[in-house]
Amino acid sequence: MDSIVALDIETTGLDPEKDAIIEIGAVRFNQRRIENEWSSLINPGRRVPPFITQLTGITDQMVLQAPTISEVIPELAEFTGDSPVLGHNVRFDLAFLRRQKILRDNIALDTYELASVLLPTAARYNLGSLAQALGVLLQATHRALEDAQVTRGIYHRLYEEAMQLPIGLVAEIVRLSEPLEWGGYWVFRDVLRARSKEILSAQQVQHAYHGPLYDSLPGISGAPLQPKEELLPLDVDEIAAILEHGGQFSKHFPTYEHRPQQVEMLRAVTQALTESRHLMVEAGTGVGKSMGYLIPCAQWALLNDTRVVISTNTINLQDQLINKDIPDLCTTLGLELRAAVIKGRSNYLCPRRLEHLRKRGPETADEMRVLAKVLVWLQTTHTGDRAELNLNNQNEFDTWMHISAEDEACTTENCLKRTGGNCPFYRIHQMAQNAHILIVNHALLLADVATGNRVLPDYHYLVVDEAHHLEDATTNALSYDVKQADIDRLLRELGGPSSGLLGRLLFATKEALPPSDYAGLTQLAQRAADHAFRLEALIKPFFAAIEQFLFELREGRPVGAYAQKERITHASRKQASWSSVEIAWEEAESALQPLIETIQKLLQTIGQFAELLTEEEEETYSNLSNLLRRFSELYDNLHALVFEPVAERIYWAETNADMGKLSLHAAPLHIGSLMQRYLWHEKASVILTSATLTAAGEFGYLRERLAAEDAHELSLGSPFDYENSTLLYLAKDIAEPSDRQNYQHGIENTLIHLCKATGGRTLALFTSYDQLKRTSQAISPALARDDIVVYEQGEGASPHSLLESFRHSERAVLLGTRAFWEGIDVPGEALSVLVITRLPFDVPSDPIVAARSETFEDPFYQYNLPEAILRFRQGFGRLIRAQTDRGVVAVLDRRIMSKPYGRLFRDSLPTCTVQVGAIADLPRAARRWLNL
Numbered sequence: 001m002d003s004i005v006a007l008d009i010e011t012t013g014l015d016p017e018k019d020a021i022i023e024i025g026a027v028r029f030n031q032r033r034i035e036n037e038w039s040s041l042i043n044p045g046r047r048v049p050p051f052i053t054q055l056t057g058i059t060d061q062m063v064l065q066a067p068t069i070s071e072v073i074p075e076l077a078e079f080t081g082d083s084p085v086l087g088h089n090v091r092f093d094l095a096f097l098r099r100q101k102i103l104r105d106n107i108a109l110d111t112y113e114l115a116s117v118l119l120p121t122a123a124r125y126n127l128g129s130l131a132q133a134l135g136v137l138l139q140a141t142h143r144a145l146e147d148a149q150v151t152r153g154i155y156h157r158l159y160e161e162a163m164q165l166p167i168g169l170v171a172e173i174v175r176l177s178e179p180l181e182w183g184g185y186w187v188f189r190d191v192l193r194a195r196s197k198e199i200l201s202a203q204q205v206q207h208a209y210h211g212p213l214y215d216s217l218p219g220i221s222g223a224p225l226q227p228k229e230e231l232l233p234l235d236v237d238e239i240a241a242i243l244e245h246g247g248q249f250s251k252h253f254p255t256y257e258h259r260p261q262q263v264e265m266l267r268a269v270t271q272a273l274t275e276s277r278h279l280m281v282e283a284g285t286g287v288g289k290s291m292g293y294l295i296p297c298a299q300w301a302l303l304n305d306t307r308v309v310i311s312t313n314t315i316n317l318q319d320q321l322i323n324k325d326i327p328d329l330c331t332t333l334g335l336e337l338r339a340a341v342i343k344g345r346s347n348y349l350c351p352r353r354l355e356h357l358r359k360r361g362p363e364t365a366d367e368m369r370v371l372a373k374v375l376v377w378l379q380t381t382h383t384g385d386r387a388e389l390n391l392n393n394q395n396e397f398d399t400w401m402h403i404s405a406e407d408e409a410c411t412t413e414n415c416l417k418r419t420g421g422n423c424p425f426y427r428i429h430q431m432a433q434n435a436h437i438l439i440v441n442h443a444l445l446l447a448d449v450a451t452g453n454r455v456l457p458d459y460h461y462l463v464v465d466e467a468h469h470l471e472d473a474t475t476n477a478l479s480y481d482v483k484q485a486d487i488d489r490l491l492r493e494l495g496g497p498s499s500g501l502l503g504r505l506l507f508a509t510k511e512a513l514p515p516s517d518y519a520g521l522t523q524l525a526q527r528a529a530d531h532a533f534r535l536e537a538l539i540k541p542f543f544a545a546i547e548q549f550l551f552e553l554r555e556g557r558p559v560g561a562y563a564q565k566e567r568i569t570h571a572s573r574k575q576a577s578w579s580s581v582e583i584a585w586e587e588a589e590s591a592l593q594p595l596i597e598t599i600q601k602l603l604q605t606i607g608q609f610a611e612l613l614t615e616e617e618e619e620t621y622s623n624l625s626n627l628l629r630r631f632s633e634l635y636d637n638l639h640a641l642v643f644e645p646v647a648e649r650i651y652w653a654e655t656n657a658d659m660g661k662l663s664l665h666a667a668p669l670h671i672g673s674l675m676q677r678y679l680w681h682e683k684a685s686v687i688l689t690s691a692t693l694t695a696a697g698e699f700g701y702l703r704e705r706l707a708a709e710d711a712h713e714l715s716l717g718s719p720f721d722y723e724n725s726t727l728l729y730l731a732k733d734i735a736e737p738s739d740r741q742n743y744q745h746g747i748e749n750t751l752i753h754l755c756k757a758t759g760g761r762t763l764a765l766f767t768s769y770d771q772l773k774r775t776s777q778a779i780s781p782a783l784a785r786d787d788i789v790v791y792e793q794g795e796g797a798s799p800h801s802l803l804e805s806f807r808h809s810e811r812a813v814l815l816g817t818r819a820f821w822e823g824i825d826v827p828g829e830a831l832s833v834l835v836i837t838r839l840p841f842d843v844p845s846d847p848i849v850a851a852r853s854e855t856f857e858d859p860f861y862q863y864n865l866p867e868a869i870l871r872f873r874q875g876f877g878r879l880i881r882a883q884t885d886r887g888v889v890a891v892l893d894r895r896i897m898s899k900p901y902g903r904l905f906r907d908s909l910p911t912c913t914v915q916v917g918a919i920a921d922l923p924r925a926a927r928r929w930l931n932l
Contacts, residue, residue: 003030004109005079006086006155008147009093010056012044016095020044021069022058025144026079027152031159034152038079039145041066050781056142069100077102084186088112088127088151111154113183116369117173118161120377121388123800130154162191165376167198173372176358182365184372224434227306233274234303239296240267242333249291252332257883261716265292268714269687273300273308273461276684278711280467280703282693284718284910285877289689290317290325293463294437298329298337300461301436307459309438311445313466313473314823315387318439326437339437340428342456344444346406348425349374349384354403356619360504366395374403384424398489407622433457442466442473449678450478460684467688468870471671471705475848479667480637484543487634491536494599494627496529497522501624505606508617513609524602531595538591542584546653547662549577559657561770567847568641568651585642592635599628637666652847667848669855672707680707692873696904701866718910720880727929728912729890730897731919737838737893744771747837747892748778750919751813754833754890755779757923758930760788760811764835765821765875769794771837772815779813787811793820806830822874827881832930834879834889839896839905840871865901869908876909888926892919 006027013019025039041058043066053059076097084107087093091110097103115125122133127150128140136153138146162170170192177185241247243263250256265283272279273296283289297308312318318341326339354374362368373389381388386404391397405425432438440448440456442464448455464470495502502525510518552575553566572578606621641651641664648669655662668674679686688708695701699713734750735742755762760783766772776792783790788811791802799819806814807830814820821840841864842849853859879887889912896902897916906914915925926932 003028003035003083004086004152004155005029005081005083006148006152007080007090007093007097008087008144008151009096010052010058010142010144011096012046012049012052014092016099019096020046021096022048022052022063023056023144024072024076025146025148026076027145027148028079028083029152031156036079037145037149038075039148040072040075042069042072043067044069051777054780054784058143073100073102080106082106084109086111086151086155088130088147088154090183107186108183109155109187110183111151111158113369114158114162114187115154116390116392117184117372117376118158118165120373120390121380122390125390125392127151127154134158159187159191162188163195165191166379167192167195169375169379170195172358173375176361176371177368180362180365180368182368184369188372225305225307225436228304231306232303234270234296234299236267236270236274239270239299242266242295243291248332257719259286259288259719261719262288262292265289265689265714265716266295268712269293269463270296270300272685272687272712273297278680278685278708279687280693280699280708280711280713281687281689282699282713282715283689283691284716284720285691285880286718286720286883287691287716289691290321290465291329293465293687293689294321294325294329295333297437297461297463298326298333298335302335302337305436306461307436307438307457308461308463309440309445309456309459310463310465311440311442313442313469315441316823317465318441321439337437338431338435339439340431340435341439342428342432342444343385343387343441344406344447344455345425346401346404347386348405348423348428349386350403350405350407350425351422352615353405353407353619356616357403359616364395366393367399370396370399370403402623407626442470443477446474446477446674449474449674453678453682462679462683462685463687463689465689467706468690468692468702468874470675470688474671474674475667478671479665480633481663481665482634482637483661483663484539485661487539488536490627490630490634491532494528494532496532497525501620501627502529505602505617505620505624508614508620509606509609512614512617517605517609521602521605524598524605528595528598528602531591531598534591535588535595538584538588542581542588543662545577545581545584546664547655549575549581550653550655550662552577559655561657562768563654563656565652565654565845565847567850568645568653582642585638589635589639592631596628596631596635599624599631603628638664641666650847650851665847669851672705676707680710686711691877692870694908695866695869696908701862701870720883720885720910722880722910722912724913725880725886726910726912727888727925728909728914729888729922729925730906730914730916731890731892731894731922732897732916733918734892734894736895736898744774746919747771748775750890750892750922751775751835752779752782753920753923754835754926755783755788755813756786757927758833758888758932760809760813761829761831762813762833762835763806763820763824763826763831763878764813764815764837765840765878766815766817767838767840769817772817775837776815783813788813790815793817799824820878821871822877824878825881826878827885831879832887833926834876834887836872836875836889836891836893838893839868839891840875841865841868861901865904869905872905873908886930888929890922890926 006029008025009021010023011019011021021042022044023039023041027037028035041063043063045068048058048060048063080103085103086109088111090108094103094108112125115122115130119133123129127147131138131140131150131154134154134157136150136157138150138153140147140150170188173188174185174192177188240263243249243266245258250258261283265281265287268279268281269292283292297310301308310321322339322341326337329335330337357371362371377389386400391400405423438457438459444455492500494500497503497506506522506525509521513521550564550566554564566572603621603625640646640649645651650667650669652665653662654665688711693699693702694715703709703711734746737743751764772793776790780790789809791806791812791814793799793802793816802814803824806812807826844850853863856862876889879889896905917925
């Protein structure tokens with residue numbers, strides 16, 4: 001390519017149909033230099049929204065005398081000519097500009113698309129993050145010309161990255177993408193032309209697909225475990241001495257702090273393992289609970305050559321255990337401990353299925369992007385673990401699933417035969433078999449529980465960290481949800497005699513099968529396609545009938561700010577409009593049932609000729625088997641929802657005004673019986689631990705939810721001095737949340753004055769995204785005048801990136817909902833004030849909450865209140881994260897003082913300095929406490 005034009009626009013919003021352009025910037029450049037630049041502000045003929053002004057700095061006054069879009073378009077068209085147009089998420093820019101009837105025939109190049117492939121493990125692909133990662137010195141500013149300049153700089157760096165790839169890989173990406181409309185094709189083709197003098201050897205072609213993954217996956221070390229028939233007991237005092245004054249930890253770590261609570265936990269865990277009993281341990285912030293259970297677990301596993309499974313809810317804790325805590329433990333105690341992290345099959349790349357996709361070629365731009373991304377990633381990955389990859393949307397996840405190890409038909413024998421043991425899942429599974437400590441997440445633990453312990457290697461000792469999440473994790477793991485788009489995707493994947501899986505199956509088996517058998521197979525494929533065509537037509541009126549049912553339940557009103565969620569109960573099925581749902585589902589079933597039966601016959605027919613099939617044909621057969629399972633799940637769940645509900649399941653329908661999407665759901669009512677059957681009764685010792693296991697000082701709530709009747713209990717306070725470090729300010733005169741207008745006004749005014757007084761450094765926790773959004777819009781302009789930035793959850797950035805921005809800003813406020821009530825860690829002065837705007841009760845009408853509430857005699861005190869207290873305690877725990885931290889927790893919900901249950905929230909917290917006062921006095925009290 002010769003000259004390229006980098007473009008960027010700023011707009012009043014995200015919708016090209018409704019919003020307007022307020023600035024355009026363009027940079028013409030070639031591989032050697034910038035040739036020219038052009039930019040213009042544009043009068044949009046309307047007010048610039050305040051949040052756009054805050055983002056870009058462009059005000060109404062700045063655009064008042066600017067030309068209109070129709071006046072600048074000819075200049076832009078002349079500047080651009082027929083050059084390729086480069087942008088970051090260029091489709092967004094072109095959607096606005098092509099409405100002005102320009103750039104319709106220009107080649108579109110996208111740095112977002114290129115970065116997604118060339119930087120497969122990057123945490124973020126926004127302009128600023130890429131500039132920082134690639135060493136582009138210019139800053140992204142949300143001004144059009146500057147951002148166009150940054151885009152050009154990023155393009156050059158990405159082009160250099162592409163020039164460093166193996167030539168065979170570049171050639172393969174070009175060949176695979178040539179038939180598709182894919183934005184990366186032109187750049188890779190240009191790179192290939194630039195390197196056309198290089199000789200493409202067979203070895204280079206092979207190297208395009210075989211990187212360190214195939215050479216240096218972690219080895220399968222150590223002999224398989226041989227648990228002792230007669231278990232040897234641990235000496236509790238000897239184990240405890242490791243963490244006592246003068247013990248090995250104090251000698252090894254100069255900054256080691258002796259914590260009596262940690263030693264007490266270690267003793268309790270040691271006894272639980274030795275005496276084969278169950279235990280619930282609440283360990284407050286700062287106790288160091290991971291070492292409190294790791295030391296006895298490691299010693300127990302080594303002494304008895306047995307396995308201990310540790311389950312966590314978050315990846316962060318898994319990473320901490322395997323990359324820091326366990327290595328520290330082994331170094332300090334000189335242990336030869338084998339530890340492994342294992343995830344579900346879908347987390348690992350399957351080399352066999354990747355090869356299959358490469359051979360048949362991608363069929364969509366999303367498939368092409370993921371395939372190219374994975375092939376680039378193979379040059380560096382040692383694990384084949386999806387967690388290393390940045391997958392951006394549902395379509396990319398769907399493509400990943402087709403190349404992941406999520407293939408039930410794949411056995412260990414098949415894997416060894418086809419990949420020679422190079423499959424990442426096979427390797428990690430072998431490591432798990434030999435590991436003393438096996439780390440999993442709650443979802444995998446519960447998948448193992450739900451299948452009768454067929455997922456994980458055999459084990460008898462289990463530690464569940466972050467155990468307060470266990471019920472939610474189980475619920476999510478055993479839930480089902482489906483949208484019409486999901487069914488459409490299944491049908492597209494199935495295809496017909498000349499497309500999709502059916503088409504590939506017929507093409508692949510044409511030469512392998514006798515003509516008469518092939519004719520029968522063709523007839524079955526055609527019959528399946530006919531049923532699929534009918535189902536596609538009939539599923540639409542079924543979803544329309546559900547939509548109409550929801551419409552009548554809300555009496556014709558539009559869906560509000562929150563999604564409409566309606567439980568499907570016995571009473572629902574008595575509604576007059578439900579009969580239309582039943583009729584529509586019966587029609588859809590009349591196509592779905594025979595479709596399932598026909599696919600079964602197809603698989604049976606092919607199975608008779610299994611020995612004649614090639615690997616590629618076996619792969620297609622396996623994919624069709626997986627598709628059959630998904631159609632069967634669809635039938636089972638929707639038939640139950642409409643006609644024959646399972647007593648222990650909750651069913652509901654959900655629709656959302658913004659998305660316009662209807663989804664159908666099913667979830668378990670209780671998980672206790674599952675826990676009881678497969679964990680409490682089956683395992684020798686199960687240890688549950690968390691910073692929050694008690695509500696109002698009692699274990700009873702979680703004990704009942706998790707069926708942990710036989711577990712011993714231990715509650716350990718935090719070693720932090722909350723009385724001297726934390727001011728708990730309880731607002732006595734703010735309106736109650738039921739007085740919506742005055743309450744919201746009070747929240748906004750309080751946050752403005754409080755954050756100005758403290759210079760930001762505040763995390764405000766909300767229970768509703770709608771309230772968060774309204775608060776952000778109200779407080780942002782006022783705080784901006786004091787140079788205080790407001791970061792708002794939900795504005796496109798991930799929670800992690802928001803947290804990083806907040807952590808590194810001197811004057812900032814972070815507004816968060818559920819994702820920020822727990823699991824975030826900001827020690828030091830960056831977070832000095834925590835505001836809990838509202839007591840975190842669940843929405844009573846939520847289908848799962850409503851269904852579970854019905855199982856209690858007193859739902860509020862037995863279920864809703866304990867849940868809210870646990871979440872409240874998690875939120876409170878965000879403030880003090882280190883011995884030297886100091887801060888203010890302000891509760892802006894007067895129910896904590898005015899309602900009888902408020903005392904239970906107050907009593908659930910550690911002993912702080914408490915001040916009850918007016919909201920007008922809070923800023924002064926906070927400044928005084930923080931010595932500002």
